[in-house]
Amino acid sequence: MxxxxxxxxxxxxxxxxxxxxxxxxxxxxxxxxxxxxxxxxxxxxxxxxxxxxxxNAKIAKGFGTVSVVLESGKIIAGTIKSEDADSLTIVSTQNKTISVNRGEIEAKTITSSAxxxxxxxxxxxxxxxxxxxxxxxx
Ligand code: HEC
CATH class of the missing domain: 1.10.760.10 (Cytochrome c-like domain)
Structure with missing residues (x-):
């Protein structure tokens, strides 16, 4: 080797x-x-x-971790699968794919590397x- x-x-x-x-x-x-x-x-x-x-300097696409707090009070943590101008698709830590409208997001923490x-x-x-x-x- x-x-x-x-x-x-x-x-x-x-x-x-x-x-x-x-x-x-x-x-x-x-x-x-x-x-x-x-x-x-x-x-x-x-x-x-x-x-x-x-x-953390550069996060490989699809592997950044994020957590968002929605207006409803719900918190979603996971990795960003995709994002566009209107929405964010997150694969949660429970392995569920969740799409959120940017408008529903109250707060979002900085993406970091796992x-x-x-x-x-x-x-x-x-x-x-x-x-x-x-x-x-x-
Ligand atoms: C606990 C899991 C974990 C371990 C252990 C780990 N990595 Fe990573 N690594 C990640 C994750 C998650 C990412 C994607 C986020 C990022 O870009 O930092 C990543 C990203 C990378 C990248 C950038 C990849 C790209 O396509 O841009 C390189 C290079 C890398 N790791 C090398 C290593 C090396 C070398 C080791 C061993 C010394 C290692 N990793 C150990 C989880 C891990």
Missing amino acids: PVTKVVWLGHVTAQCYRCHSVSASGGTAGPDLSKLASPERKTDRRFLLESIMIP MPDMKKLLSLHEIRDLVEYLSTLD
Whole structure:
């Protein structure tokens, strides 16, 4: 196994594969990273490093967590599936797809990443290996 893949699979606390899959193996809580470094994605090492160190900097489409308070007092928390000028579609934490009109929304919290901040879990050396590994995923 290339040394760069060892952290991905073997790191006890980081456990990237628990939430991400590569070539159809791994979890689904985070985006599939199989094509992460393909030319269409235009990801560079800087972006990859940032994704690991500051997950909130750019949220992958469809994976931001949000919670909204409706005028009725109802609170919905989950991930944003889609949004347009009039509505917001959220997949709730109970796995229900709910569409809300923007007009009904009283308050909305800032979208954040469900990905743990890896700065505290990994050494610089491990992070460098990970960026190297991720940059081969095309
Ligand atoms: C608890 C689940 C979880 C773990 C563990 C996790 N991630 Fe994530 N990751 C996410 C989620 C959710 C997102 C999408 C939100 C975002 O963009 O930050 C994400 C986004 C990413 C992205 C950006 C993907 C894109 O398409 O823009 C990269 C790269 C990434 N993770 C790498 C890693 C690496 C490397 C590890 C292991 C060190 C890891 N993740 C561990 C949940 C996780």
